[in-house]
Amino acid sequence: MNDKDKITIDTVSRYAGVSKATVSRYLNKKYEHMSEQTRLHIRDVIDELGYRPNIIARNLKTKTTKLIGVIVSDVTNPVTVHLIKGVMDYCTKLGYQVITASSDESVAKEQEYILSMVDRQVDGLIINVVDYNEYELLNTLKESGVNMVLADRTINKILFDTVTTDNYLASKIMVEKLYSMGYDEVALFSSDLLKSNVRLSRYKAFLAASKLKTANPEEISYIFPKEREDDYKTALQNFIENNPNKRLAIFASTPMALLNLVNAAYELNLHIPEDLGVCGYDNLTWTKLIGGGITVVEQPFFDVGKESASLLLKRINGELTGPPKYIELESKIILRNSTRNPQIAKFPK
């Protein structure tokens, strides 16, 4: 970053005894109408000088930055992280770089980051939206032709290409499977579902799957807006006391709910799977270990990222036109020990 001896395309052209245009052609690999001699010569001069083109100058001229902005609701989320990796790997391979931000579940931050990325002239945006409501800015962006794809979380009005997973279907199958394995009653434990379509879909799927098996699925849907340990314990105790002599299972529709559920079971001295069947989202490391393994729904998050990037770059290059696509990738149910053994739940000792 020394200022004096900065080497620009001008330096190179002077040393090589050619024009800047020719050097530029070389840089952009437009060798067609270029003598091999000058090509080699320019190469040598560039080598010798250690010249590196200034991308910013190029960006200004070409009005394209080869930058993709990614805004996720939480970078530290162990699941989201694979989405980011999927985006990165795909983008990197095609010569794009990725600029990341974490909205921390705040719509205000999300908007702020969208704007600052657009200001920075990113070629496109991949967003894991905080809220399922479309807002003014999104419409404006849409109108002004900003390339954007929604990953994982969706908004109610399909304005942009969207890549997500089969939350409804996978959850429905999961719950149905529990019943068909021999459980008499399946409850839902979920984190707060106010803002995300993802959680809502899983909830609806639970209701749909339970409808034919139990009287009031709403009554055994436990939602935990505060994620308080005690609430989980109370709910769990509640569920068991209200269902004596039944084989019970719980579907925890978020990793947080699953974690808290497992913890509550531990604290109440309930054994999994002897006293209680347990399954949930997602396939985190610890789910392999606890109680000999917990049955989970695994979402293809790397692929969600990859597919999002793929759609985005296709839009950017004009390879894809027309109305927004909506893609659901298939989740996988991983059966483990925690749902192995439907039995009458014993009351906590």
Place this chain on the structure above:
Amino acid sequence: MNDKDKITIDTVSRYAGVSKATVSRYLNKKYEHMSEQTRLHIRDVIDELGYRPNIIARNLKTKTTKLIGVIVSDVTNPVTVHLIKGVMDYCTKLGYQVITASSDESVAKEQEYILSMVDRQVDGLIINVVDYNEYELLNTLKESGVNMVLADRTINKILFDTVTTDNYLASKIMVEKLYSMGYDEVALFSSDLLKSNVRLSRYKAFLAASKLKTANPEEISYIFPKEREDDYKTALQNFIENNPNKRLAIFASTPMALLNLVNAAYELNLHIPEDLGVCGYDNLTWTKLIGGGITVVEQPFFDVGKESASLLLKRINGELTGPPKYIELESKIILRNSTRNPQIAKFPK
């Protein structure tokens, strides 16, 4: 991204009936020598037009991008992720944006990403280096005055500001604590330690702490370059068989080793903490749950990121000059159930 009706500083100046220079002053909040009237007027025109400055053009002129590059060895690593978050939060607050890449433990990729980020004129770089060897590029960068800080992982020659954690000290204390709690023999389980100073420090600390307590600490240092489940099982069995009638504990110096160790114990039907004391790195979610909680060393990774960013931005702004700083942040030992109960190990049934 419409081309026709693009609104530039020129549009604004024309509408406002002032010069581009004045608008530029407004944009950069140089209100000192500016009548309130024109200031307000320009504000209104900008509002009305919905003008947004083109950051790229500004970057080209000012030769500063307010972009920070972060290259980590693995973005999906649940620990690293907090480092990134620390960097992001700090940078965002100061108006910088973060461009991220994952070297996937490849020095070649690391170099490639460094170069492409430098080409993109990032103001500075934060790197979680793959290898402790300094290489040519690093020296070149150093000489050309590129601002760079090394986070978590270090290189042997201190070329750049470095922020890491007290790996040696924390590991030493951890092992000493195990002995003082009543364990007779403490083994080390570690992932491959070829390339990272982090792992090497922990290994050396183990040797130092064990020296006075046991004859040949090297012999009970188990390294697993392949991370194969069976190797863990064999090693564990080995350690126990060779130490009959002793209270045994294991220090797993990486999360991977800890995970595999716990799994191996499970498979061998060894109970934690009844048959075996276990502790290790890092404080991942699942360590709270397994066997009523596993004792771990928790590294302040968010702060490592934050401090790295802080140093970097200080260098960039010239608030910090002189030789590279080397900072070790303090880890915290979290005592849990897994080391609660030093007992004679029973042979696996």
Place this chain on the structure above:
DNA sequence: GTGAAAGCGCTAACAG
């Protein structure tokens, strides 16, 4: 307090 003009480093017609 404001404007004119030059230029950041590159690309892309258009000539030749």
Place this chain on the structure above:
DNA sequence: CTGTTAGCGCTTTCAC
């Protein structure tokens, strides 16, 4: 096959 020229959209002296 190569050079000339005119910007991209902004900032920044230097005048006035």
